[in-house]
Amino acid sequence: MDVSDDGIPGPVAEPAATPDDTRFDYDLVVIGSGPGGQKAAIAAAKLGRRVAVVERKHMMGGVSVNTGTIPSKTLREAVLYLTGMAQREMYGASYRVKSDITIEDLFARTQHVIGREVEVVRAQLLRNHVDLHSGAAAFVDPHTVEVTDDDGRRTRFSGRFVVIATGSRPHRPDTVQFDERTVVDSDGVLALDRVPGSMVVVGAGIIGIEYASMFAALGTRVTIVDKRPTMLEMCDPEVVESLKFHLRDLSVSFRLGEEVAGVDTGPHGTVTRLASGKKIAADTVMYSAGRQGQTADLNLAAAGLSADRRGRIEVDGDYRTAVPHVFAVGDVIGFPALAATSMDQGRLAAYRAFDEPARELAAVQPIGIYTIPEISYCGRTEDELTRDSVPYEVGVARYRELARGQIVGDSYGMLKLLVHVDTRELLGVHIFGTSATDLVHIGQAIMACGGTIDYLVDTVLNYPTLSEAYKVAALDATNKIRAVARFGEV
Numbered sequence: 420m421d422v423s424d425d426g427i428p429g430p431v432a433e434p435a436a437t438p439d440d441t442r443f444d445y446d447l448v449v450i451g452s453g454p455g456g457q458k459a460a461i462a463a464a465k466l467g468r469r470v471a472v473v474e475r476k477h478m479m480g481g482v483s484v485n486t487g488t489i490p491s492k493t494l495r496e497a498v499l500y501l502t503g504m505a506q507r508e509m510y511g512a513s514y515r516v517k518s519d520i521t522i523e524d525l526f527a528r529t530q531h532v533i534g535r536e537v538e539v540v541r542a543q544l545l546r547n548h549v550d551l552h553s554g555a556a557a558f559v560d561p562h563t564v565e566v567t568d569d570d571g572r573r574t575r576f577s578g579r580f581v582v583i584a585t586g587s588r589p590h591r592p593d594t595v596q597f598d599e600r601t602v603v604d605s606d607g608v609l610a611l612d613r614v615p616g617s618m619v620v621v622g623a624g625i626i627g628i629e630y631a632s633m634f635a636a637l638g639t640r641v642t643i644v645d646k647r648p649t650m651l652e653m654c655d656p657e658v659v660e661s662l663k664f665h666l667r668d669l670s671v672s673f674r675l676g677e678e679v680a681g682v683d684t685g686p687h688g689t690v691t692r693l694a695s696g697k698k699i700a701a702d703t704v705m706y707s708a709g710r711q712g713q714t715a716d717l718n719l720a721a722a723g724l725s726a727d728r729r730g731r732i733e734v735d736g737d738y739r740t741a742v743p744h745v746f747a748v749g750d751v752i753g754f755p756a757l758a759a760t761s762m763d764q765g766r767l768a769a770y771r772a773f774d775e776p777a778r779e780l781a782a783v784q785p786i787g788i789y790t791i792p793e794i795s796y797c798g799r800t801e802d803e804l805t806r807d808s809v810p811y812e813v814g815v816a817r818y819r820e821l822a823r824g825q826i827v828g829d830s831y832g833m834l835k836l837l838v839h840v841d842t843r844e845l846l847g848v849h850i851f852g853t854s855a856t857d858l859v860h861i862g863q864a865i866m867a868c869g870g871t872i873d874y875l876v877d878t879v880l881n882y883p884t885l886s887e888a889y890k891v892a893a894l895d896a897t898n899k900i901r902a903v904a905r906f907g908e909v
């Protein structure tokens with residue numbers, strides 16, 4: 420077995436690359452090494468194709484590894500551990516692992532994990548014989564890219580196919596001066612020099628709420644501002660209410676339905692001006708008001724392509740752009756813009772390019788929101804089922820009634836199943852609390868197989884586990900359905 424420098428075992432010997440079309444330097448050129456680019460490159464390499472990945476210096480692994488998913492989730496883990504937050508039900512409200520948590524304590528863990536992940540990505544690509552080119556790529560013609568490295572050196576090469584996986588960056592309104600110290604975006608928040616005493620988070624999307632809950636847990640007084648009247652509107656409203664309750668308990672204030680007019684900075688911090696005339700003073704302002712596709716520097720016109728106002732590229736169901744040999748995957752094609760989906764889009768784009776048979780992605784996809792506590796769901800919401808006049812029943816399990824919930828000290832967690840009254844099919848799973856983002860996959864698997872809650876009723880699950888919540892909720896739904904069916908029986 421091949422073992423790379425970092426000790427990670429490699430696959431059994433790869434098939435030798437077979438030139439596909441010698442008119443081109445590579446069979447596939449991938450621009451960007453985030454989740455979408457990585458998987459496109461590896462999938463093509465596994466088919467024996469000659470593959471190149473272009474990535475900017477210090478960005479191996481993409482936004483996901485360097486400034487997005489991985490650092491934010493690692494920071495959350497550091498916050499949970501050092502604040503002792505998850506253990507307070509057991510050891511009291513004042514329980515802490517470290518009383519004076521510094522930004523260095525937090526970022527040490529983040530840097531460690533980023534470093535490891537970068538090496539894992541690099542090793543995987545290299546052991547699959549993918550050529551790595553450092554620099555920024557731009558199209559010269561539909562098959563050729565020019566890569567400019569940090570020293571200004573330029574290299575050109577061509578690909579029979581090209582995958583654009585250049586991801587996204589934070590959207591920055593022109594009216595706001597970002598000084599990378601007091602006014603930052605979700606990249607800049609990872610370079611703060613201290614834990615702020617107070618913070619305004621502009622944008623109550625997933626990024627904004629995740630960081631708001633982390634800083635609130637650290638003791639920062641957080642105000643969340645969003646022009647929409649509700650937050651996380653794709654989630655179950657009961658779950659969002661539970662989250663809001665928890666955040667309020669951590670002194671978070673909400674200014675929903677309010678637009679930011681501007682931010683003033685001075686020697687003592689910042690003042691955020693709202694369109695309604697209100698002003699909010701804070702040490703730091705973090706903008707998380709959407710993201711922009713990274714296409715401005717690609718010279719798309721040379722490939723015969725263009726992007727929309729938010730920098731996104733349009734693709735068909737096979738991730739093919741308007742130019743048939745150019746594919747695009749990941750954040751650069753917009754919704755759902757998740758690391759999870761980007762990976763599979765990359766893999767499928769490579770398969771489509773090289774005519775490798777592959778099925779489409781399953782329709783039921785999970786969403787995981789790493790707030791404190793975390794949220795996860797898949798399938799439909801109560802509002803959607805009501806709108807579509809689908810008769811459903813709700814089965815609920817509360818963590819406080821599960822032995823494992825008591826053991827881990829989670830009394831607030833909840834799992835909710837939405838079940839079709841007639842067919843008993845599982846239509847939706849909504850979870851709030853410890854391990855929600857892992858637990859959701861049980862429901863997802865049942866739904867993907869068209870399963871009913873009878874599977875859960877008839878199956879023995881390990882005890883004591885949080886998975887037991889599925890059984891409890893399935894029995895609850897069964898009892899309610901039976902009660903309605905028996906009503907009126909003599």
Ligand SMILES: Cc1cc2nc3c(=O)[nH]c(=O)nc-3n(C[C@H](O)[C@H](O)[C@H](O)COP(=O)(O)OP(=O)(O)OC[C@H]3O[C@@H](n4cnc5c(N)ncnc54)[C@H](O)[C@@H]3O)c2cc1C
Binds near residue numbers: 474481
């Ligand atoms: C704070 C935050 C938290 C997130 N948390 C989660 C989460 O918990 N779960 C989840 O599933 N998703 C999460 N996401 C979303 C996830 O990170 C993205 O969906 C994912 O990274 C998109 O992958 P991608 O393949 O499009 O490429 P990206 O990861 O965006 O990487 C694109 C790469 O392309 C490179 N590039 C761009 N232009 C060029 C060029 N011209 N030449 C060469 N290289 C170029 C960039 O340098 C970059 O490294 C989060 C995002 C953020 C910002």
Ligand SMILES: NC(=O)c1ccc[n+]([C@@H]2O[C@H](COP(=O)([O-])OP(=O)(O)OC[C@H]3O[C@@H](n4cnc5c(N)ncnc54)[C@H](O)[C@@H]3O)[C@@H](O)[C@H]2O)c1
Binds near residue numbers: 755
């Ligand atoms: N756990 C996860 O899966 C995860 C975590 C983080 C990010 N992501 C991905 O990243 C994407 C981007 O997240 P995001 O939170 O930046 O974007 P978003 O578009 O979801 O949210 C932006 C919010 O900012 C608000 N806003 C914009 N301008 C404003 C203004 N001037 N004043 C007040 N409010 C304003 C908008 O109303 C919106 O609610 C997400 O859609 C998601 O796909 C996923």
